[in-house]
Amino acid sequence: MSITVEFFGIPRQRAGVAVAVCPGERLGDVLRDLAGRFPAFAETCLDLGSSGSRLRAGFVANVNGERFLSDPAATLKPGDSLLILGADAGG
Amino acid sequence: MARSAQIASDVPCGYHGAYLRVDLTSATAKRVPLGPDVLRRFLGGVGLGAHLLLREGTAETAPLSSEAAIAFVFSPLVGSPLTTSAKFAVVGKSPLTERINDSLASSQFAIAGKRSGVDAIVLTGRAPRLSVVVIDDGKVELLPGGDLAGATCRETESTLRSRLGSDFAIASIGPAGERLVRYATISHDGRHAGRGGHGAVLGAKNVKAVAVRGSRRAIWARPEELYKLSKGISQRSFGPATAKYRELGTAANLLVFNRLGALPSHNFQQGTFAGAEALSPEQLSVTRDKAQKSCAACTIGCEHIYGVRRDGSDDSDAAPAAVRMEYENLFALGPLCGVGDPDVVLGASQKCDELGLDTISAGGTIAFAMECASRGYLDAPWLRFGDGPALLRAIDLIARREGLGDLLAEGSRRAALAIGRDALDFAPQVKGLEMPGYEPRALQTMALGFAVGTRGADHNRSGAYEVDFSDRVDRRNAGPAAAALAVETEDRAAIMDSLILCKFLRGVFGDFFAESSHMLNLVTGWDTTADELRQTSRRIVNAKKLFNIRAGWQPAEDTLPQRFLRDPLMGDPKAQLTPDRLAGMVRAYNLARGWTEEGWVRDPETV
Numbered sequence: 001m002s003i004t005v006e007f008f009g010i011p012r013q014r015a016g017v018a019v020a021v022c023p024g025e026r027l028g029d030v031l032r033d034l035a036g037r038f039p040a041f042a043e044t045c046l047d048l049g050s051s052g053s054r055l056r057a058g059f060v061a062n063v064n065g066e067r068f069l070s071d072p073a074a075t076l077k078p079g080d081s082l083l084i085l086g087a088d089a090g091g
Numbered sequence: 092m093a094r095s096a097q098i099a100s101d102v103p104c105g106y107h108g109a110y111l112r113v114d115l116t117s118a119t120a121k122r123v124p125l126g127p128d129v130l131r132r133f134l135g136g137v138g139l140g141a142h143l144l145l146r147e148g149t150a151e152t153a154p155l156s157s158e159a160a161i162a163f164v165f166s167p168l169v170g171s172p173l174t175t176s177a178k179f180a181v182v183g184k185s186p187l188t189e190r191i192n193d194s195l196a197s198s199q200f201a202i203a204g205k206r207s208g209v210d211a212i213v214l215t216g217r218a219p220r221l222s223v224v225v226i227d228d229g230k231v232e233l234l235p236g237g238d239l240a241g242a243t244c245r246e247t248e249s250t251l252r253s254r255l256g257s258d259f260a261i262a263s264i265g266p267a268g269e270r271l272v273r274y275a276t277i278s279h280d281g282r283h284a285g286r287g288g289h290g291a292v293l294g295a296k297n298v299k300a301v302a303v304r305g306s307r308r309a310i311w312a313r314p315e316e317l318y319k320l321s322k323g324i325s326q327r328s329f330g331p332a333t334a335k336y337r338e339l340g341t342a343a344n345l346l347v348f349n350r351l352g353a354l355p356s357h358n359f360q361q362g363t364f365a366g367a368e369a370l371s372p373e374q375l376s377v378t379r380d381k382a383q384k385s386c387a388a389c390t391i392g393c394e395h396i397y398g399v400r401r402d403g404s405d406d407s408d409a410a411p412a413a414v415r416m417e418y419e420n421l422f423a424l425g426p427l428c429g430v431g432d433p434d435v436v437l438g439a440s441q442k443c444d445e446l447g448l449d450t451i452s453a454g455g456t457i458a459f460a461m462e463c464a465s466r467g468y469l470d471a472p473w474l475r476f477g478d479g480p481a482l483l484r485a486i487d488l489i490a491r492r493e494g495l496g497d498l499l500a501e502g503s504r505r506a507a508l509a510i511g512r513d514a515l516d517f518a519p520q521v522k523g524l525e526m527p528g529y530e531p532r533a534l535q536t537m538a539l540g541f542a543v544g545t546r547g548a549d550h551n552r553s554g555a556y557e558v559d560f561s562d563r564v565d566r567r568n569a570g571p572a573a574a575a576l577a578v579e580t581e582d583r584a585a586i587m588d589s590l591i592l593c594k595f596l597r598g599v600f601g602d603f604f605a606e607s608s609h610m611l612n613l614v615t616g617w618d619t620t621a622d623e624l625r626q627t628s629r630r631i632v633n634a635k636k637l638f639n640i641r642a643g644w645q646p647a648e649d650t651l652p653q654r655f656l657r658d659p660l661m662g663d664p665k666a667q668l669t670p671d672r673l674a675g676m677v678r679a680y681n682l683a684r685g686w687t688e689e690g691w692v693r694d695p696e697t698v
């Protein structure tokens with residue numbers, strides 16, 4: 001199953017791309033795949049613990065611009081767009 | 092005062108134990124003691140400012156009258172090695188909202204002001220002619236300022252530093268403040284105490300600038316531990332929690348908000364903007380030179396200053412040499428007015444800086460006027476959405492109060508009331524303060540924050556948008572459960588704005604209240620706890636609310652314009668807020684604050 005990942009802000013700066021396509025059925029699967037492909041992104045944005053990959057405090061994921069996710073076990077559907085962005089929206 | 096002597100006195104470390112009260116009418120000043128109990132209960136900055144204004148009776152005065160007081164308030168942390176602590180608050184009654192207004196700015200004025208040997212400077216009365224208030228180590232003098240009439244903020248600072256000495260720090264108003272534009276700013280070193288029109292309050296007092304210099308340092312109770320703690324916080328401030336501000340600046344919000352349908356455009360008629368990519372910092376960094384700058388005593392360095400095009404194709408008169416760009420400038424002078432040309436947006440932002448205009452209120456009021464013109468409510472066919480030259484022209488007219496600019500200088504609420512029909516329904520303001528760049532139908536906890544904000548629609552005293560950017564609420568269908576979460580963000584802001592620390596630092600703290608009480612104790616020698624600081628935050632919010640009640644606040648003010656309660660957001664039918672749902676959130680908020688369901692403070696005397 002393919003998920004389109006859209007990076008924003010610092011995650012985009014670290015990944016070096018705006019969009020990537022990843023396999024995965026759960027948030028943690030996608031993050032693990034991204035960690036292997038984008039090491040600088042992983043170093044800044046991810047906690048790669050034994051319990052699975054999750055976004056560090058300060059970063060959040062959102063599905064299709066609709067709902068925010070934090071649980072690595074959260075499920076995704078084919079065709080979903082996963083947005084990865086900073087949690088701090090201060091302006 | 093020697094350290095041992097201060098510790099033995101009743102003046103707490105970190106403070107001078109007094110404020111300077113300047114009567115501009117008689118050109119006299121006196122030093123007024125501040126007891127340790129007041130300082131501990133209100134800390135400094137916004138908290139101490141609210142207390143001082145309640146004491147001065149400013150709530151009951153007209154904001155542009157000579158009786159109204161305006162306070163420049165320092166803090167226990169300014170001058171310390173703690174990163175981002177070089178900040179000061181300006182607190183007064185807003186000529187835009189007729190409610191309390193507390194705006195912050197940064198850098199050397201805060202340090203020099205505190206070194207003048209006081210914890211605050213309160214200006215009352217009215218100088219007989221345009222003047223400069225000079226405070227040199229606590230001694231006050233009013234100098235003639237007539238030759239500075241019409242000068243921009245930058246010109247005023249430059250002239251006064253040449254005249255008085257480069258060790259003076261200067262806060263000044265631009266032409267907009269002199270002409271009493273109700274959203275004029277007070278500027279220092281290119282930064283602004285921007286919201287709510289403090290610049291007009293100074294203008295009404297015939298004060299073009301305040302210049303401060305001093306040599307009196309407040310001492311710290313436990314300096315060795317304070318240095319060690321400061322070093323640790325500085326190191327943390329280089330980490331991921333502040334990377335956004337350091338690398339991209341606040342303008343990084345633009346593409347995120349656009350993707351989430353939360354970027355207000357065309358006077359809040361839409362939540363996306365087709366030209367967002369060209370205005371984004373990611374794109375501007377490619378097409379232009381960029382420099383970075385920090386406030387004094389800051390390790391984050393959030394200021395991103397953009398230059399003209401690298402390809403030499405820039406031939407616009409409007410294009411500035413270098414412009415600081417923040418999300419709010421970008422949103423208000425770009426998408427909100429339908430303008431997508433980066434040169435125009437940068438030029439408009441620089442105009443506002445130089446003239447001393449709040450960019451949010453300027454953009455909001457002009458966008459409102461553009462919609463009025465498009466509906467035929469205003470006879471200004473030249474003022475169209477997306478028309479860059481029209482935007483620049485409108486800014487000039489406002490600052491000079493010429494033609495249509497005289498009406499728009501009053502802000503969108505007063506302009507709407509003058510225009511009539513249903514204009515008030517789409518004037519983008521709460522309590523008269525124009526809304527910042529967070530579409531409230533798409534970010535509904537923030538909608539609550541806007542509705543209940545003591546200074547009006549506000550993203551600095553409420554961080555409720557953080558709740559919307561989480562899985563704790565449905566951002567497009569929020570309910571009363573969001574109220575307690577919104578209160579938490581306000582409480583944290585009340586402490587940050589009183590200590591004072593920059594909010595961009597907030598992500599580095601694990602337990603904010605515990606860490607804040609620790610740093611306060613190292614400076615002052617007190618034994619405050621996290622719980623005490625939480626109580627202090629509630630007291631400060633109560634003080635601001637009490638000011639508003641004395642100024643005539645009514646529960647009906649805590650709402651949003653009809654547009655946001657009637658119409659779903661264009662292109663996103665799920666983003667809809669109803670009057671009943673917002674009212675339910677406001678009631679829950681009031682109860683969570685310990686107020687009556689309507690929002691009245693139960694025990695005002697305890698404040």
